[in-house]
Amino acid sequence: DVKVTQSSRYLVKRTGEKVFLECVQDMDHENMFWYRQDPGLGLRLIYFSYDVKMKEKGDIPEGYSVSREKKERFSLILESASTNQTSMYLCASSLGGLAGGRDEQYFGPGTRLTVT
Amino acid sequence: GENVEQHPSTLSVQEGDSAVIKCTYSDSASNYFPWYKQELGKRPQLIIDIRSNVGEKKDQRIAVTLNKTAKHFSLHITETQPEDSAVYFCAASKVSGGYNKLIFGAGTRLAVHP
Numbered sequence: 245d246v247k248v249t250q251s252s253r254y255l256v257k258r259t260g261e262k263v264f265l266e267c268v269q270d271m272d273h274e275n276m277f278w279y280r281q282d283p284g285l286g287l288r289l290i291y292f293s294y295d296v297k298m299k300e301k302g303d304i305p306e307g308y309s310v311s312r313e314k315k316e317r318f319s320l321i322l323e324s325a326s327t328n329q330t331s332m333y334l335c336a337s338s339l340g341g342l343a344g345g346r347d348e349q350y351f352g353p354g355t356r357l358t359v360t
Numbered sequence: 361g362e363n364v365e366q367h368p369s370t371l372s373v374q375e376g377d378s379a380v381i382k383c384t385y386s387d388s389a390s391n392y393f394p395w396y397k398q399e400l401g402k403r404p405q406l407i408i409d410i411r412s413n414v415g416e417k418k419d420q421r422i423a424v425t426l427n428k429t430a431k432h433f434s435l436h437i438t439e440t441q442p443e444d445s446a447v448y449f450c451a452a453s454k455v456s457g458g459y460n461k462l463i464f465g466a467g468t469r470l471a472v473h474p
Contacts, residue, residue: 286449286466334403346393348394351404352403
């Protein structure tokens with residue numbers, strides 16, 4: 245079974261703090277993703293990575309950065325947390341290399357971040 | 361960029377009834393359409409998907425249909441059961457470079473009442 249884990253289930257931070265969210269997958273997947281989930285807005289892609297040290301912006305990258313130094317680990321960084329970044333953050337990974345075919349994304353359990 | 365609209369946002373049915381969730385997409389080059397189910401407090405999981413060269417796909421009580429001309433696709437659940445209660449997300453993507461960058465709809469909260 246694919247296992248995607250996230251460093252925290254719940255996190256409370258203050259405005260202006262630097263926040264690190266970590267995601268680890270154990271299935272040697274090429275691709276990793278960070279989403280935020282807000283009611284009525286679905287899952288919105290923040291950043292993704294298709295290889296070590298590679299990153300691509302998603303649809304809402306502003307205020308976030310990412311790091312992928314090892315294949316199994318993908319970190320999301322909030323340089324200076326703001327209240328509008330209060331959300332559920334979901335990490336996902338996929339095998340990759342299947343152009344035109346299924347490339348199922350496996351999600352982590354999520355981190356509920358509150359910025360006060 | 362790609363946009364995916366999903367309707368309805370909430371759906372309430374009696375056990376045994378059918379449920380239909382509809383999505384439209386904007387990018388005609390999209391070629392992969394998965395559906396994810398998220399039960400309360402759990403992570404989203406893929407339940408069915410369809411590629412653009414197929415018009416319909418079925419897996420037991422769930423089926424997905426795709427109309428490329430109209431750029432819409434639908435999820436059909438027959439003989440609904442209480443365990444079908446969840447939020448369902450449709451998504452569309454244009455596969456390139458070996459990865460799927462999914463654009464998700466806003467989600468449909470399905471409630472199945474016994």
